[in-house]
Amino acid sequence: EAGVAQSPRYKIIEKRQSVAFWCNPISGHATLYWYQQILGQGPKLLIQFQNNGVVDDSQLPKDRFSAERLKGVDSTLKIQPAKLEDSAVYLCASSLESSGGSQIGYEQYFGPGTRLTVT
């Protein structure tokens, strides 16, 4: 089974530039998450999608961050304009969580992350 794919793996930009990250979750996983992990800290949830709807974006800095999950599969996370404090690893995760039937899995599977450096 293929895991969660993310690209790019590394990105260096200057402050005030924009950047976008892409995530392809595990096939069939209904829920997709974006986390931000600053060096030395645990990951922090930015946004959670259930299919293509937003479940939780309470910690997403909406003045500069945006995310979408068109067609309930792939997702992109965008930062515009970037600040120095946005330097972090951006992790995408997915989980099964079928809303009906017997297959409900809450375990989250993480991608390798995108390391963003803002200079």
Add this chain to the structure above:
Amino acid sequence: DAKTTQPTSMDCAEGRAANLPCNHSTISGNEYVYWYRQIHSQGPQYIIHGLKNNETNEMASLIITEDRKSSTLILPHATLRDTAVYYCIVRRRGAAGNKLTFGGGTRVLVKP
């Protein structure tokens, strides 16, 4: 979700059991204990979870005290590849409360 307290770091010898403690004194009845680990430069990896019974899988064992206020993750035979940050997380199951709230975790160094 209930907060957890873990030691900042610990060392263990290769081949020996590693016992990782976690306190979650404010856990409520519908909250599960989850453990994830994060190896350097990788995303977190699910290890195990439990509600009140002890659990075991191919990776580890989870021992939850009877009052559910603390738990211990046991890696039965630690290898060098088990060097990672281990996160103990308490959360409810169900779509509305399914987010993971990570703390600082325990940095485990397995030494030869």
